[in-house]
Amino acid sequence: MQRSDFPALPAHVGIIMDGNGRWAKQHKLAVALGHRQGTENLREIIRHTDDLGIGALSLYAFSTENWRRSPEEVAALMQLILDYFASEIDELDEKQVRITILGDKEGLPEKQRETLRRAEERTADNTGLRLNIAINYGGRDELVRAARQLAAAAREGRIRPEEITEEVLAGQLWTRGQPDVDLLIRTSGEMRLSNFLLWQCAYAEFIFPEKLWPDFGVADYDAALAAYARRNRRFGGR
Numbered sequence: 119m120q121r122s123d124f125p126a127l128p129a130h131v132g133i134i135m136d137g138n139g140r141w142a143k144q145h146k147l148a149v150a151l152g153h154r155q156g157t158e159n160l161r162e163i164i165r166h167t168d169d170l171g172i173g174a175l176s177l178y179a180f181s182t183e184n185w186r187r188s189p190e191e192v193a194a195l196m197q198l199i200l201d202y203f204a205s206e207i208d209e210l211d212e213k214q215v216r217i218t219i220l221g222d223k224e225g226l227p228e229k230q231r232e233t234l235r236r237a238e239e240r241t242a243d244n245t246g247l248r249l250n251i252a253i254n255y256g257g258r259d260e261l262v263r264a265a266r267q268l269a270a271a272a273r274e275g276r277i278r279p280e281e282i283t284e285e286v287l288a289g290q291l292w293t294r295g296q297p298d299v300d301l302l303i304r305t306s307g308e309m310r311l312s313n314f315l316l317w318q319c320a321y322a323e324f325i326f327p328e329k330l331w332p333d334f335g336v337a338d339y340d341a342a343l344a345a346y347a348r349r350n351r352r353f354g355g356r
């Protein structure tokens with residue numbers, strides 16, 4: 119479908135790409151291959167987001183809680199980050215996509231940190247789709263960091279406590295300058311936010327397709343966007 123097919127489109131879509139492990143199990147494959155398969159459909163999903171003129175897309179790739187997985191699975195996901203950027207960065211840059219990493223890069227191994235830093239730097243002046251990839255990300259962690267920065271600013275006399283507004287706090291988040299999430303999609307039938315964009319999802323519409331992430335394609339994405347367009351958003355009003 120194209121932009122004119124939708125009566126309304128979100129300005130910012132968040133996706134929790136869930137179900138890679140179950141997909142691997144279904145296909146009797148190692149979990150790492152499930153994650154790898156989960157990057158195959160990403161290219162089309164990103165391309166479609168861009169074609170529709172949706173301004174921002176946030177993807178949950180690795181949470182602060184994902185370190186609890188087996189060392190093998192963590193290593194596979196870390197390798198996937200390197201491979202993903204190596205294979206996609208040229209096309210993304212060419213399409214004017216601006217990449218922002220949400221999460222604490224300092225907590226990542228050197229190679230990953232450098233790769234992500236370079237991707238952000240290379241695309242920093244691009245004017246197209248804002249592609250946010252959450253890696254070593256936690257919504258609470260993001261809010262704690264914002265609180266610390268504002269407390270430090272207050273202590274140093276750079277801001278007065280009563281000057282701290284929603285806008286000021288939002289300006290301390292990794293998504294600063296971007297619109298709130300309008301539509302949050304989590305695949306595989308799980309209905310949880312799992313610490314993803316807690317602040318930014320305050321008024322988001324939630325859609326939970328049953329499909330496992332590697333099976334989620336552009337037609338499923340269109341169906342979610344069409345369902346979003348049918349929702350009546352009131353933002354607390356009538």
Ligand code: FPP
Nearest residue numbers: 135136137138139140156157179198199202
């Ligand atoms: C959840 O599935 C998925 C993840 C923890 C990782 C998602 C990552 C990708 C799709 C790779 C994207 C990478 C980049 C760099 C964009 P799960 O393993 O929790 O699935 P399960 O609940 O079925 O076990």
